[in-house]
Amino acid sequence: MRSEVKIGLALTALLVAVTAAGAASIKNTKHDLSSGSTGATFKATNTDQICVFCHTPHNAQQDIPLWNRGNPTASTFTLYSSSSMNNVPVKQGFTADSISLFCMSCHDGATGLGGAVHNDPNGAAIAMVGGNDLITGEANLGTDLSNDHPVNFEVTPAGIAADGNLGALDTGTNPPTMKTGDVTNGLPLFKSARGATTLECGSCHKVHDNTDAPFLRTTMAGSKLCLGCHKK
Ligand code: HEC
Ligand code: HEC
Ligand code: HEC
Ligand code: HEC
Incomplete structure (x- = not known):
C-alpha cells in the first residue's frame, strides 16, 4: 500500500516535470528575476513582474525590442576576430543596435540587474535579494569578448x-x-548597423526559453547546435 502511494506520487512528480519541460516559457528560469521565481539565482525583493527587467510597453530606452534598460557603452567591448574568418568581423565595439549589446546590459557583470528604467505601477527602483545586483562567475562575460x-x-x-x-x-x-x-529549423540572424543578416547571441540563444539549457536554440548533444551552421 505504502509503496503504491509512493509510486503514485513519483508518477505525478514525473508528469509535472514533463509538463513543465514541454511548456516553453521564461517563467522560473534564470531569466525570471521576479520575486516569486523558483529558478533564479538572482531575484527581486519588490516586484513579481517578469518582463519588466527587460521590456516596457511605453517610453522604452530603445524602440526595438521595447527595451527597458540602459545599455553599456557599445564601443568599450572587444569582439572576436581572426585572420581565418571569411565574413568580416569588427574587433572594436558593438553597434549600438546590436541585440548582443542588450544581453551585455546584464552579462557585463558591471550593469545592475535591477536597473529597469520603468518599474510601474509602483515606480520604486527594483531591489535585489541580498543586494546581489551584479552577475558574478561564468555568466559574467565582462567587456572583453x-x-x-x-x-x-x-x-x-x-x-x-x-x-x-x-x-x-x-x-x-x-x-x-x-x-x-x-x-530542421534555421538559426536566426538579426538586423544591425552591420547588416540585415548579423550573427548575434540570439542566433545560438533563446532568451525566453530554457528547454535546451542554457537557453539554447537547440541541443548541444552531439554538438548539434554547432553543426547547425558549421559543416565539420
Ligand atoms: C532577460 C531579459 C528579457 C526578459 C526578462 C524578457 N525578454 Fe523578451 N526579449 C529579450 C531580448 C534580448 C529580445 C530580442 C532578442 C531575441 O528575441 O532574442 C526579446 C524579444 C522579445 C519579443 C520580440 C521577439 C520575439 O521573440 O517574439 C517579444 C514579443 C518579447 N521579447 C516578449 C517578452 C515578454 C512578454 C516577456 C515577459 C513574460 C519577456 N519578453 C521577458 C529579453 C527579455
Ligand atoms: C536582465 C538581465 C539579463 C539580461 C538582459 C540577459 N540575461 Fe542572461 N542571465 C541573467 C542572469 C541573472 C543569469 C543567471 C546568472 C547566474 O546564475 O550566475 C543569466 C544566465 C544566462 C545564461 C546561463 C543560463 C544557465 O543555465 O547557466 C545564458 C546562456 C544567458 N543568460 C544568455 C543571455 C542572452 C543570450 C541574453 C541576450 C539575448 C541575455 N542572457 C540577457 C540576466 C540577464
Ligand atoms: C555560436 C553559438 C553561441 C553564441 C553566438 C553565443 N553563445 Fe553563449 N553559449 C553557447 C553554448 C553552446 C553555451 C553552453 C556551453 C558552454 O557553457 O560553454 C553557452 C553558454 C553561455 C552562458 C553560460 C555561461 C558559460 O560560459 O557557459 C552565458 C551566460 C552565455 N552563453 C551568454 C552569451 C552571450 C551574452 C552571448 C553574446 C555576447 C552568447 N552567449 C553568444 C553558444 C553561444
Ligand atoms: C548561427 C550559426 C552558427 C552557430 C550555431 C555556430 N557558429 Fe561558429 N561561426 C559561424 C559563422 C558564420 C562564423 C564565421 C566564419 C567565417 O566567416 O569564416 C563562425 C565562426 C566560428 C569560429 C571561428 C573561425 C575562425 O576562422 O576564426 C569557430 C572556432 C566557431 N565558429 C566554432 C563554433 C562552435 C564550436 C559552435 C557551437 C558551440 C558554433 N561555432 C556555432 C556561425 C555559427
Missing part, C-alpha cells in the same frame, strides 16, 4: 562561399536564418 564566439558581424553569401564549410543563408524567412542539413 575576444575569447567568445564572434558576434555582431554580417554573414554574407560571399563569406559563406569563401568559407566552404558553412550552412546556407535563407533571406526569404522572417527573421533570415542560416542552416545546414543537420537541423
Whole structure:
C-alpha cells in the first residue's frame, strides 16, 4: 500500500516535470528575476513582474525590442576576430543596435540587474535579494569578448562561399536564418548597423526559453547546435 502511494506520487512528480519541460516559457528560469521565481539565482525583493527587467510597453530606452534598460557603452567591448574568418568581423565595439549589446546590459557583470528604467505601477527602483545586483562567475562575460564566439558581424553569401564549410543563408524567412542539413529549423540572424543578416547571441540563444539549457536554440548533444551552421 505504502509503496503504491509512493509510486503514485513519483508518477505525478514525473508528469509535472514533463509538463513543465514541454511548456516553453521564461517563467522560473534564470531569466525570471521576479520575486516569486523558483529558478533564479538572482531575484527581486519588490516586484513579481517578469518582463519588466527587460521590456516596457511605453517610453522604452530603445524602440526595438521595447527595451527597458540602459545599455553599456557599445564601443568599450572587444569582439572576436581572426585572420581565418571569411565574413568580416569588427574587433572594436558593438553597434549600438546590436541585440548582443542588450544581453551585455546584464552579462557585463558591471550593469545592475535591477536597473529597469520603468518599474510601474509602483515606480520604486527594483531591489535585489541580498543586494546581489551584479552577475558574478561564468555568466559574467565582462567587456572583453575576444575569447567568445564572434558576434555582431554580417554573414554574407560571399563569406559563406569563401568559407566552404558553412550552412546556407535563407533571406526569404522572417527573421533570415542560416542552416545546414543537420537541423530542421534555421538559426536566426538579426538586423544591425552591420547588416540585415548579423550573427548575434540570439542566433545560438533563446532568451525566453530554457528547454535546451542554457537557453539554447537547440541541443548541444552531439554538438548539434554547432553543426547547425558549421559543416565539420
Ligand atoms: C532577460 C531579459 C528579457 C526578459 C526578462 C524578457 N525578454 Fe523578451 N526579449 C529579450 C531580448 C534580448 C529580445 C530580442 C532578442 C531575441 O528575441 O532574442 C526579446 C524579444 C522579445 C519579443 C520580440 C521577439 C520575439 O521573440 O517574439 C517579444 C514579443 C518579447 N521579447 C516578449 C517578452 C515578454 C512578454 C516577456 C515577459 C513574460 C519577456 N519578453 C521577458 C529579453 C527579455
Ligand atoms: C536582465 C538581465 C539579463 C539580461 C538582459 C540577459 N540575461 Fe542572461 N542571465 C541573467 C542572469 C541573472 C543569469 C543567471 C546568472 C547566474 O546564475 O550566475 C543569466 C544566465 C544566462 C545564461 C546561463 C543560463 C544557465 O543555465 O547557466 C545564458 C546562456 C544567458 N543568460 C544568455 C543571455 C542572452 C543570450 C541574453 C541576450 C539575448 C541575455 N542572457 C540577457 C540576466 C540577464
Ligand atoms: C555560436 C553559438 C553561441 C553564441 C553566438 C553565443 N553563445 Fe553563449 N553559449 C553557447 C553554448 C553552446 C553555451 C553552453 C556551453 C558552454 O557553457 O560553454 C553557452 C553558454 C553561455 C552562458 C553560460 C555561461 C558559460 O560560459 O557557459 C552565458 C551566460 C552565455 N552563453 C551568454 C552569451 C552571450 C551574452 C552571448 C553574446 C555576447 C552568447 N552567449 C553568444 C553558444 C553561444
Ligand atoms: C548561427 C550559426 C552558427 C552557430 C550555431 C555556430 N557558429 Fe561558429 N561561426 C559561424 C559563422 C558564420 C562564423 C564565421 C566564419 C567565417 O566567416 O569564416 C563562425 C565562426 C566560428 C569560429 C571561428 C573561425 C575562425 O576562422 O576564426 C569557430 C572556432 C566557431 N565558429 C566554432 C563554433 C562552435 C564550436 C559552435 C557551437 C558551440 C558554433 N561555432 C556555432 C556561425 C555559427
